[in-house]
Amino acid sequence: MERDIAISSRVRVARNIKGRLFPASMSREEGLEVRTLVKAAIGDEFRFEYSDIDDLKNIDRTILVEKRLISKELLKRPEISSFLVDRQENTTIMVNEEDQIRIQSISGGLDLDSAWEKCNRVDDILEAKLEYAFDEEFGYLTSCPSNTGTGLRASVMVHLPILVGNGLVSAIMHSVGRAGITIRGIYGEGSKAVGNLFQISNQTTLGETEQESIEKLRNIVSQIIDRETQAREILCKSSRVELEDRVYRSLGTLTNARIITTDEAMRKLSDIRLGVDLGILKLDLDRIDRLTMEIQPGSVQKKIGDEVSEYRRDIKRAELLRAELI
Amino acid sequence: MERDIAISSRVRVARNIKGRLFPASMSREEGLEVRTLVKAAIGDEFRFEYSDIDDLKNIDRTILVEKRLISKELLKRPEISSFLVDRQENTTIMVNEEDQIRIQSISGGLDLDSAWEKCNRVDDILEAKLEYAFDEEFGYLTSCPSNTGTGLRASVMVHLPILVGNGLVSAIMHSVGRAGITIRGIYGEGSKAVGNLFQISNQTTLGETEQESIEKLRNIVSQIIDRETQAREILCKSSRVELEDRVYRSLGTLTNARIITTDEAMRKLSDIRLGVDLGILKLDLDRIDRLTMEIQPGSVQKKIGDEVSEYRRDIKRAELLRAELI
Numbered sequence: 001m002e003r004d005i006a007i008s009s010r011v012r013v014a015r016n017i018k019g020r021l022f023p024a025s026m027s028r029e030e031g032l033e034v035r036t037l038v039k040a041a042i043g044d045e046f047r048f049e050y051s052d053i054d055d056l057k058n059i060d061r062t063i064l065v066e067k068r069l070i071s072k073e074l075l076k077r078p079e080i081s082s083f084l085v086d087r088q089e090n091t092t093i094m095v096n097e098e099d100q101i102r103i104q105s106i107s108g109g110l111d112l113d114s115a116w117e118k119c120n121r122v123d124d125i126l127e128a129k130l131e132y133a134f135d136e137e138f139g140y141l142t143s144c145p146s147n148t149g150t151g152l153r154a155s156v157m158v159h160l161p162i163l164v165g166n167g168l169v170s171a172i173m174h175s176v177g178r179a180g181i182t183i184r185g186i187y188g189e190g191s192k193a194v195g196n197l198f199q200i201s202n203q204t205t206l207g208e209t210e211q212e213s214i215e216k217l218r219n220i221v222s223q224i225i226d227r228e229t230q231a232r233e234i235l236c237k238s239s240r241v242e243l244e245d246r247v248y249r250s251l252g253t254l255t256n257a258r259i260i261t262t263d264e265a266m267r268k269l270s271d272i273r274l275g276v277d278l279g280i281l282k283l284d285l286d287r288i289d290r291l292t293m294e295i296q297p298g299s300v301q302k303k304i305g306d307e308v309s310e311y312r313r314d315i316k317r318a319e320l321l322r323a324e325l326i
Numbered sequence: 327m328e329r330d331i332a333i334s335s336r337v338r339v340a341r342n343i344k345g346r347l348f349p350a351s352m353s354r355e356e357g358l359e360v361r362t363l364v365k366a367a368i369g370d371e372f373r374f375e376y377s378d379i380d381d382l383k384n385i386d387r388t389i390l391v392e393k394r395l396i397s398k399e400l401l402k403r404p405e406i407s408s409f410l411v412d413r414q415e416n417t418t419i420m421v422n423e424e425d426q427i428r429i430q431s432i433s434g435g436l437d438l439d440s441a442w443e444k445c446n447r448v449d450d451i452l453e454a455k456l457e458y459a460f461d462e463e464f465g466y467l468t469s470c471p472s473n474t475g476t477g478l479r480a481s482v483m484v485h486l487p488i489l490v491g492n493g494l495v496s497a498i499m500h501s502v503g504r505a506g507i508t509i510r511g512i513y514g515e516g517s518k519a520v521g522n523l524f525q526i527s528n529q530t531t532l533g534e535t536e537q538e539s540i541e542k543l544r545n546i547v548s549q550i551i552d553r554e555t556q557a558r559e560i561l562c563k564s565s566r567v568e569l570e571d572r573v574y575r576s577l578g579t580l581t582n583a584r585i586i587t588t589d590e591a592m593r594k595l596s597d598i599r600l601g602v603d604l605g606i607l608k609l610d611l612d613r614i615d616r617l618t619m620e621i622q623p624g625s626v627q628k629k630i631g632d633e634v635s636e637y638r639r640d641i642k643r644a645e646l647l648r649a650e651l652i
Contacts, residue, residue, distance in 0.1 A: 241584050241585055241641060242584075242585065244584045245583055245584035245585045245644070248582040248583065248584055249578075249579055249582050249583055249584075251578075251582055252575075252577075252578030252579050252581060252582030252583070253575055253578050253579070255578060256574040256575050256577055256578030257571055257574065257575055257578070258567050258568075258570045258571035258574055258575075259567055259568065259571045315567060318571070
């Protein structure tokens, strides 16, 4: 499972209903019809909880994005978009995002099969009730051609502190790009990943099956995990004390700071995670995963209540971290 | 006493025996004669402990300098130099430093009178037995003309973290210079004081009495202390959280680092001292004073035993700090 470097796996499929416009072009009425159709199609299966975006406060929308339960794109047309989420918050159906229907499922570690299986089950249920826009030659039709075909995007969130430190991530990004795989920073842009967290995903949806896409991604992710693992082993041999110093200093900062930005907290939490992986610290990785989300601006804002300045959030964030880690 | 900003006061006088060469020019025999003369003159007074420099290991010499019990200059001609120190380690007589006799006494806080009184008492005892090189017009004759006259150098060690942060220290240095007062970094050179510690001292020994020199120094030190105090008050009002953040982060580093240089440790200890002064932390200032000496390279080296690399000392220093502060 390589739970330490691969944090989670995610699979999503993009679908649209035959004969209906894509969300960007549809009228409000058409949007509401799609919403109703999808809600009816899923019925009581999986006991999804349904929410319309326009019923949610801005802060709650932000938190859903920070928790990666929904995408930013879903917030573009709040008057027609909605989502359904299961109780474990592992599977989400977004309605009227870039496509009318996006089903995404997440599982822990490097476990694309489970994620794909859950995603596929929900897809089958919907497909039994709705006629998807599908072309014999191209496959599933989507708003953006880059999704046409399988409509599948599989991705793995990985933590690569040592490969980032070595400056090897950009070389890897370049080389996997040729295989139709992309590496992006999470909560950041491009190679400037905040907290050394990256999302590795397939870019190809045409000319290969879902299983082929998933298999290719898994192979490449495994190779990247191996490289991070090897780099860690080398560093542990050559610079164990320096690694311990880095990990403990970051713990010292997180347990003592009175003001801390999201970026700095993410960087320090990355060191803590590395410390746990290397057996330097004993801490629950799930707790670190949870903290990583809870220190994001929206979540911190929500804890304070009133809309406040970034400065007040930085103080509250430091409080939260001390409360969790001391 | 302003114990927080003024850490200690020190007075020293430079003396030479009439008709004898200064140490830089004397033969080994002459040096040994002076040593014997001074030792005999002090007798059992104050129950000084006597040591010849050439009986001491290099590491112990270094530690004496770090503890500021003796000066670096005393190590220049170890074959003829020695020193006497009282039990409290407050008063030292150095023999065959730049001058044949240098008596120095230290007291806590801003208390130049006590230091001067102790120094003066030892001086009187020696002067009763030895004929000093003295000129009716110039006063006490010394190796370097800058000490001729009273032979007195009074100094106060001050901790100026906020004036350093404001960049005001160099302006103050410049303005007190015109009054014959110098500000120097301790354990460092010029304005680049390690750990924000400075020594403020008189430069004039001609044309003014000992009391006048001391009085002038005390006035200027008091003014500088006032400026630091005011700057702290302003900062406490405008940026209390930032100050707390700075103090606690430094505590976090000192209690967590696995490798730490002397410079970094001094900077962090400066923050800790500031935190105690401002009531943010509760810690004994004497313990911080002691730590400030114990983390110096020689003292750390001594704890390890064998001669080791700077790297090993940096690891040991981190250990010592954790043991003291956690």
